[in-house]
Amino acid sequence: MRKRTMRSFAFGLLVSTSLIGTAYYTSPPAAPTETDVEAFLEQHGLVAVAKDEYDKLLNAQSKAPAEQPSKQSVQTVYVYRLVIEKGDTPEAFAKELEAAGIIQSARSFNDYLKQHGLTRSIRPGTYNVRSDMDFAAISRLIARPS
Missing domain, CATH: 3.30.1490.480 (Endolytic murein transglycosylase)
Structure with missing residues (x-):
């Protein structure tokens, strides 16, 4: 191979590597998979709940009467x-x-x-x-x- 051919080949490799690197680093990250989400929840001690179930829990909590602290409350310990x-x-x-x-x-x-x-x-x-x-x-x- 001649010098000029070798330089052209090396320049082509450099340009293609640069294009691939730019495309890789500028593309948006992939969406997390269900396994990734489950691992994150378990790691942070969280639980996933459906939106309608969450709304029911919120409604039940807001409807529950506030407990008044009693001066003579007795707690049974087992x-x-x-x-x-x-x-x-x-x-x-x-x-x-x-x-x-x-x-x-x-x-x-x-x-x-x-x-x-x-x-x-x-x-x-x-x-x-x-x-x-x-x-x-x-x-x-x-x-x-x-």
Whole structure:
């Protein structure tokens, strides 16, 4: 090949690379996929709800009468003896806690454990869990500190 042919070929490569790079960096980003959205929601502890269901929840909340704090309110606290055996899954004992009235939702508790990376830190043992404990207190009780 002659010098002039080689320079023309190199210039053609440079121009085509520049055009492709410009097209790549100036094109709009691709729309997120359903998997991307689900991963984002799980990472941030969010839940997707349909618009009509959301509107129903808002209406129900606005129609509910405001609770007046009572000076002599009595709160019943339940104590449950939770036994976690080696190999038990968080889903199993979360359902057990929900059935005992200690937590409102087993799914929410599982999501909390996953979100905070505690599902593999659960220690087998016997624990006294109270209904006035929040998810953080229960997880501090049953999980190994990180």
